[in-house]
Amino acid sequence: MEEETILSYLESHEEIADSGQFAAERGLDHDKVVNVIKSLHGYRYIDVQDIKRETWVLTEEGHTYAVAGSPEMQLFLAIPPEGISREELQKKLDPAIFKIGSSQAAKNKWLDMGKQISRKVQHAEDRVKNVLVQIKDGKDPEAEDVKALKTRKLIAPQIWKGYSVKKGPNYAPKRKKVATDLTRENMQRGDWKDLEFKEYNFCAKGQPAEGGHLHPLLKVSQQLKMIFLQMGFEEMPTNNFVESSFWNFDALFQPQQHPARDSHDTFFLRAPSTTKQLPEDYVERVKEIHESGGYGSRGYAYEWRRDEANKNLLRTHTTAVSSRMLYLLARNPFQSKKYFSIDRVFRNEAVDRTHLAEFHQIEGLVCDRGLTLGDLIGVLHDFFSRLGMSNLRFKPAYNPYTEPSMEIFSYHEGFKKWVEIGNSGMFRPEMLRPMGLPEDVRVIAWGLSLERPTMILYGIDNIRDLFGHKVDLGLIKRNPICRLGIA
Numbered sequence: 425m426e427e428e429t430i431l432s433y434l435e436s437h438e439e440i441a442d443s444g445q446f447a448a449e450r451g452l453d454h455d456k457v458v459n460v461i462k463s464l465h466g467y468r469y470i471d472v473q474d475i476k477r478e479t480w481v482l483t484e485e486g487h488t489y490a491v492a493g494s495p496e497m498q499l500f501l502a503i504p505p506e507g508i509s510r511e512e513l514q515k516k517l518d519p520a521i522f523k524i525g526s527s528q529a530a531k532n533k534w535l536d537m538g539k540q541i542s543r544k545v546q547h548a549e550d551r552v553k554n555v556l557v558q559i560k561d562g563k564d565p566e567a568e569d570v571k572a573l574k575t576r577k578l579i580a581p582q583i584w585k586g587y588s589v590k591k592g593p594n595y596a597p598k599r600k601k602v603a604t605d606l607t608r609e610n611m612q613r614g615d616w617k618d619l620e621f622k623e624y625n626f627c628a629k630g631q632p633a634e635g636g637h638l639h640p641l642l643k644v645s646q647q648l649k650m651i652f653l654q655m656g657f658e659e660m661p662t663n664n665f666v667e668s669s670f671w672n673f674d675a676l677f678q679p680q681q682h683p684a685r686d687s688h689d690t691f692f693l694r695a696p697s698t699t700k701q702l703p704e705d706y707v708e709r710v711k712e713i714h715e716s717g718g719y720g721s722r723g724y725a726y727e728w729r730r731d732e733a734n735k736n737l738l739r740t741h742t743t744a745v746s747s748r749m750l751y752l753l754a755r756n757p758f759q760s761k762k763y764f765s766i767d768r769v770f771r772n773e774a775v776d777r778t779h780l781a782e783f784h785q786i787e788g789l790v791c792d793r794g795l796t797l798g799d800l801i802g803v804l805h806d807f808f809s810r811l812g813m814s815n816l817r818f819k820p821a822y823n824p825y826t827e828p829s830m831e832i833f834s835y836h837e838g839f840k841k842w843v844e845i846g847n848s849g850m851f852r853p854e855m856l857r858p859m860g861l862p863e864d865v866r867v868i869a870w871g872l873s874l875e876r877p878t879m880i881l882y883g884i885d886n887i888r889d890l891f892g893h894k895v896d897l898g899l900i901k902r903n904p905i906c907r908l909g910i911a
């Protein structure tokens with residue numbers, strides 16, 4: 425509508441001298457007129473020139489007086505014909521209105537200010553209000569009034585922007601529709617030959633790039649990492665998903681017939697199916713401990729097979745990393761250590777609401793002379809209370825590589841029951857001694873999954889909503905920060 429009005433006006437007129445006036449005379453919204461002018465100018469239908477004018481707008485105070493009348497008039501009207509004492513008048517008015525009103529009314533010589541305040545004139549005109557209303561309605565005030573209202577801060581200047589408009593080089597009384605796309609229909613009808621295409625706008629801004637977002641698992645693991653670091657733990661290098669059976673099982677004194685080593689529970693690699701290299705002297709000592717024991721142990725009394733140890737697999741727990749690290753530690757003069765890791769592990773399990781074939785483990789271990797089960801319990805209390813779980817219970821358990829072993833339970837206030845939160849134990853001498861660690865060195869360790877606390881923290885009850893190809897990306901964008909240990 426604005427576009428038609430402008431183009432058809434220019435057909436019979438030299439120019440639109442002032443877009444503001446043009447809009448006002450036709451009852452058009454000036455902002456819309458300006459938008460159309462800009463667009464027509466872009467296609468060079470018209471030439472334009474900027475016009476700037478200083479206009480006035482009411483301040484907030486100005487607005488209130490335009491409605492309620494100026495303070496001097498409010499004061500004037502509050503004076504009864506017989507006059508009133510200063511105190512009485514003050515009571516009737518807002519303090520600011522009284523203050524401004526009395527000084528302005530006095531200036532206007534509207535008042536007799538004796539003992540009593542009384543009207544000096546019969547009628548007064550509220551010029552301030554009238555001019556404010558005028559300005560509000562877009563009329564031009566007189567210079568004198570502008571000055572007065574400006575000093576009273578009832579109006580403020582505003583730059584008005586408009587245009588004068590003439591025909592441009594591409595002028596036409598009607599805008600030609602330009603095509604933005606070449607369609608199949610255009611091709612079929614053959615009208616593409618006559619179409620005028622919209623030019624590319626290489627300056628246009630593209631779609632705003634969505635910022636990166638952290639997955640809840642990353643947020644929780646980041647927090648756990650901070651907790652381990654605050655407790656003085658060092659991070660172990662976990663960058664090998666592929667591990668040999670030797671480091672994943674044998675070094676941990678896990679017998680070769682153990683059901684976990686079955687292909688039902690473990691993913692073995694087809695290629696490369698075996699490891700290239702193992703430390704031979706240590707392999708010998710591991711074979712020895714499995715077959716016939718040592719260091720006070722009777723061993724498992726079976727024939728240990730090297731080809732079984734050589735098999736490559738996807739590591740089933742991060743304890744494989746711990747075994748490598750302890751072996752390295754044993755090769756140097758003994759130093760006590762606190763290590764942790766948080767990374768991915770793989771198990772060939774039936775997938776359900778709470779299990780996937782891959783998940784993340786959090787593992788911590790402390791290696792020092794003379795550690796006891798009491799130390800393990802103490803460290804677990806320290807660690808889990810930092811996660812907001814201070815109510816713990818332990819239950820005897822079994823792992824081939826720890827003795828004693830304990831499952832860790834925590835009382836969940838929301839679920840109102842004890843939930844299993846991890847597994848722990850003291851590494852067996854059958855594991856530590858063949859590595860070459862001194863006899864009095866003990867290693868306490870624990871492990872838990874990252875998924876479980878994350879699902880509890882983020883209220884997710886199906887693991888497929890957290891991990892994998894069915895995850896709603898919106899969840900990743902919206903999920904809140906993770907604050908562990910804060911109820």
Ligand code: PHE
Binds near residue numbers: 741
């Ligand atoms: N590796 C064990 C698991 O997979 C966890 C664990 C770590 C247990 C360290 C004891 C000591 O569940």
